[in-house]
Amino acid sequence: MGMSVIISPATQDDAEQILKLQYLGYQDEAELYGDWSLEPLTQTLDSLRAELGEQEFLVARLGDEVVGTVRGRVDADGIARIGRLVVHPRMQRHGLGGRLLDAVEQRLQAAHEVYGFELFTGHRSLGNLRLYARHGYVQTDVKEVSGRLSVVTLGKSVPAPLAASA
Secondary structure, X not given: OOOOEXXXXXXXXXXXXXXXXXHHHXXXXXXXXXXXXXXXXXXXXXHHHXXXXXXXXXXXXXXXXXXXXXXXXXXXXXXXXXXXXXXXXXXXXXXXXXXXXXXXXXXXXXXXXXXXXXXXXXXXXXXXXXXHHHOOOEEEEEEEOOOOOEEEEEEEEOOOOXXXXX
16 A cells, blocks of 8 residues: 655654755755755754755655655745755655645745745756756756855746726
C-alpha cells in the first residue's frame, strides 16, 4: 500500500530533516558549479532554526520523512521572495517541486498582500529554469557572480483583482 506525500507547514521539530535534505539536494548544484561553499551547504542548524521563525516554511512528508521543502517571505513592497525549493533526489520528476511552489505561493498570498513573486537559480540549473517557466515565471535579471556562476532572477506578477462593477 503506497503512501501519499502531504504538504504542510514546517515546525521546529523538522529543522534537522530540512537541513539534511537541503544538504542532499544541493550536492548536484555544487557539482554543477564547482562550488561547495554554496550557502545551503554551509548553513548551520541554529541558523535554519532562526529562519523557521522568520519565514513561511513548508515541507512535503512521505510518512514521517521530509522529502521536500520550500520557504518564502513577503517584503514590505509586497514581493514574495521564494527560496530553497528542494526535493529529495528519489522523489524528483514526479511533480512535487511544482506542488511545493504552488503551495508556498498560496500560503504567502493567504497571509499577506502579494503583488508578485521572485526567486532565483543558477544559469546552468536547466531543470529549475524549466520548472519555474512552467509555473509562469519569466527571467527578469542575470548577474554574474563568478566565471562559473551567473544568478538568474525570475519573477511573476499577481493579477490585480477585478474592480467591482456598480
